[in-house]
Amino acid sequence: MVQDPSRRFSFGITVENADIRLWFCSRSSRVVSKPFDFSRDLDLLIHVFPSLAFASKEELGWDPTFRPFIKNNGRLVHHIDIDGETYETCQTLSKSSADELISHATRVWFVNRVGSDVPYVFKDVWTEEDQMPEHSVCEALLLDIEEKYGAETREEVATHLLTPIAHCIVHVKNEEDHTGNVMMRGYTPTFKETYRVNVENLGKCDDDDMNPSTEIGIEGLGRGDLKDPLNWYNPMRRILHRKHYRIVFKEVGKSLRTMQNMSDVFTVLSDSAKVLKFIHRAGWVHRDPSIGNLYIYKSRGLIGDLEYAKRKNSDIERELLTDTLHFMAVEAAERRYAHLPPIKEADVHA
16 A cells, blocks of 8 residues: 555455454554454355455455556556546656555656646545545635635636646545445444554655655654553544545646755745735635645746645644644644653542
8 A cells, every 4th residue: 555556455364373363454544353263263264265355356455547557668657537537647746645554645646648748746645534625625715815805816826826627536336435435334443442552753754755744643653651541642533534535736836845946936935925825814724835835837836735724713623633744843743742740649549
């Protein structure tokens, strides 16, 4: 799933002596079965292996709308179906988000339509099931700006935002691809028993990625100790199921983090500040205007990554943090205090 963008989910089998465990992993959860003895429980063993052997590619986690293709020059590309069109990948722009298994797994490519040389930017992402898709966020934002400032200001702001030209929720076997309804057939595990897993760090972003933004949940927590439950807060209280969303943008820009021309840098900063002012005064917050989300395109600055933008009066709460790790306070990233006063024994028993 990390290396292959055509994998939606995966199964696994581990064997220890005579004990077998089955594993399932999607972009929302990882589930492991209780072990069973394959030398004794032959009925279950016979049920498992034929089920996997005779399952379809879709049932084994492959994405039929994302297909590898070998060109005449031997180069591997992918053909992607979106909104009735087929696009071909040309170059990977961002993929580090996919390193976190339970995440949005955002991947970005330069693409063109099959049979055309016109370049576009394509984004593939697993969004929360109740999250407004990015093209809808963009349209709602521009409508609010038009209502407050008029059509002329709307058009001016729109010239500094990425323009969606195609988008869709991925369908598999005529169903919207969903980590719960499709992959788990409506079953949702509980959090009755949870354990904190120690990790060395919060992870790092690929220097070649244009957008290091990420999300942090139980996967991205910092160092912890199972022996100290009073200091541990589990930020995930339920499975956050996701839907598979794709969008294509018209503009192929250059990100601020790769610019060396200071004139372009100041153009981007000036235009972005102006647009963010209108966004804020229209009652919205972008939430992540980082150097990976600001671009130069035909001598004008662009702001991208509106998928996390929301109205300031929105009461929607997210159990995952959204931000750019390099600019995030450590305690906010870990969702726990680093330097709490010691807990006295009398306070524990009180």
